[in-house]
Amino acid sequence: MNDLEKLEQDLLQAVAASGSVASLEAVRVDALGKKSSISLLMKRLGGLSLEERKEKGPLYNKIKRRIEQAIESRKVALEMAELGAKLAAERVDVTLSARPEGEGRIHPISQALDEVLAIFGAMSFAVAEGPDIEDDFHNFTALNIPPEHPARQMHDTFYLPGERDGSQLVLRTHTSPVQVRTMQIQKPPLRIIAPGRTYRSDSDMTHTPMFHQVEGLVVDEHAHMGHLKGCVTEFCRAYFEIADLPLRFRPSFFPFTEPSAEVDIGCLRKDGELKIGGKGDSGDWLEIFGCGMVHPKVLEACSIDPHTYQGFAFGLGVERIAMLKYGIPDLRTFFEADLRWLRHYGFAALDIPSLGGGLSQ
Ligand code: DAH
Secondary structure, three states, rough: HHHHHHHHHHHHHHHHHHHHHHHHHHHHHHHOOOOOHHHHHHHHOOOHHHHHHHHHHHHHHHHHHHHHHHHHHHHHHHHHEEEHHHHHHOOOOOOOOOOOOOOOOEEEHHHHHHHHHHHHHOOOOOOOOOOOOOOOHHHHHHHOOOOOOOOOHOOOOOEEEOOOOOOOEOOOOOOOOOHHHHHOOOOOEEEEEEEEEEEEEEOOOOOOOOOOOOEEEEEEEEOHHHHHHHHHHHHHHHHHHHOOHHHEEEEEEOOOOOEEEEEEEEEEEEEEEEEEOOOOOEEEEEEEEEEEEOOHHHHHOOOOOOOOEEEEEEEEEEEHOOOOHHHHOOOHHOOOHHHHHHHHHOOOOOOOOOOHHHOOO
16 A cells, blocks of 8 residues: 555544544544645645646545545534434423423402403493593592582592693592493493492501402393392302302492492301301391492483483492402402412412302312
8 A cells, every 4th residue: 555545544534433523623624724644745746747746636636535525424424413412312201291380370359350240241241441540520520429529528539630720630439430431432221340440548457549349330221229139139149159148238328329229248257257148137247239220410411311211330349359258358468469378369370260150269
């Protein structure tokens, strides 16, 4: 074997022996780079005679090409092998059990609202909404609470800075203005439910400056007190999941309804525990609803003829019914954003709310 053949064989061996794309690259620089033996030979060609150049030139070039080809095919093989190894190492094992993920919880207010809307939805009520910032007309005047009316003092109103025209916007003190807004833009028959935030400047064990209400309104030519009673009774029994829940309608006063009533549900208090249901007569009563027949002046304020149409309305506090159903003792905890509290009182996110089905969770 002459020197040239030996050189070629050595280089081909080095190519075959390289075990990675990186080491092959080192071999390439060694074999074909500027300082490689082949480059040196090529350089020396210039100093040879024409005859010799004719003989050696093609020879060197052939060797060079063979080595280039060997490197190229080795490179492809190595790349394939490296890809295969990577794929094998990164393969996803779909049979592995999932890593535990922190699971979010549904806040009891959202849960209670979902249940309330599902129950009234099944009675064909549509959801209506209004703004949190209200004007005096919608929050008070149209609801038969004119300026200087003592009922205004009952609402500890948050006022916004006065407008240029002297009027003052308020944070709505109840969801009743949504009644007005709905009647102003829709003609009877109406059957709506309006959930939302409400605000009063009040804060203690049983009051928070922001809380939630759900307002109901039915207006048509024939709606009467019997319908109101049936509707409210039906709702309470579905929501509390107690088929024979005792209810009591107690005469009351609201400026926007006449006659007005407050609705109490039967409960039993025993050893400091409160149990919804039980016998109303032998136990206690808990107030949960305000309601009544829509006052003719309210209909008039919304351009609905009170001689043709009549209706009933009701309002309830969402925190209150959530506390009662789910045994949450302190109202303020709803808004403290304490994750431990939410984990304890919250609801699983993926359970679709059934009609008042929260107790089974
Ligand atoms: N708006 C009343 C409140 O916040 C609740 C209420 C009572 C609403 C009677 C009504 C109703 O629609 O008829 O105290």
